[in-house]
Amino acid sequence: MFATRTIASSILLVGVATVAMAQAPALDVKLGLWENTVVTDMSGAVPKVDTSKMPPEQAAKIAEMMKGLGGHTIVDKNCLTKEDMAKDSFMMPEDSKQKCTRTITTNTRTTFAATVNCSGERDTKGEINVESSAGGTAYTSTMKMATMSNGRAMNLTMKMTGKYLGPTCGDVK
Numbered sequence: 001m002f003a004t005r006t007i008a009s010s011i012l013l014v015g016v017a018t019v020a021m022a023q024a025p026a027l028d029v030k031l032g033l034w035e036n037t038v039v040t041d042m043s044g045a046v047p048k049v050d051t052s053k054m055p056p057e058q059a060a061k062i063a064e065m066m067k068g069l070g071g072h073t074i075v076d077k078n079c080l081t082k083e084d085m086a087k088d089s090f091m092m093p094e095d096s097k098q099k100c101t102r103t104i105t106t107n108t109r110t111t112f113a114a115t116v117n118c119s120g121e122r123d124t125k126g127e128i129n130v131e132s133s134a135g136g137t138a139y140t141s142t143m144k145m146a147t148m149s150n151g152r153a154m155n156l157t158m159k160m161t162g163k164y165l166g167p168t169c170g171d172v173k
Contacts, residue, residue, distance in 0.1 A: 079169035
């Protein structure tokens with residue numbers, strides 16, 4: 001489950017990172033605690049793991065984790081701060097093995113759209129579209145990414161929704 005979540009989170013961050021390479025996002029969203037639901041569907045060459053030399057318990061855990069790579073839903077919470085929204089690298093993953101370029105096609109108070117192209121360890125191309133509601137208390141987003149790694153292609157589609165929970169984040173980062 002950890003690897004599935006890590007992969008999905010990394011891909012999500014790549015997609016959302018397109019929000020602001022050259023400029024801060026103009027989206028009208030409230031700062032504070034958010035609940036996010038991400039529905040992920042992966043297809044293509046999902047990575048294979050040789051479990052033949054692993055202890056049975058570890059092999060079973062890996063097999064279960066790999067089942068979750070096809071399609072799944074993650075619900076989590078995060079804290080959105082003024083500093084996050086002001087950064088040119090808003091939600092950029094820190095992956096020194098990737099070199100990414102982004103083209104923002106729409107950046108308004110209600111809609112953000114961009115394309116992303118990354119090269120390095122994994123060649124990735126995709127697009128993202130985010131729409132925020134009036135008052136900035138909800139958003140919907142779609143992201144489609146195609147990744148090529150070691151000659152193997154993998155496609156990812158994510159549908160994301162978020163709802164604002166309040167101005168105080170507590171222990172949530």
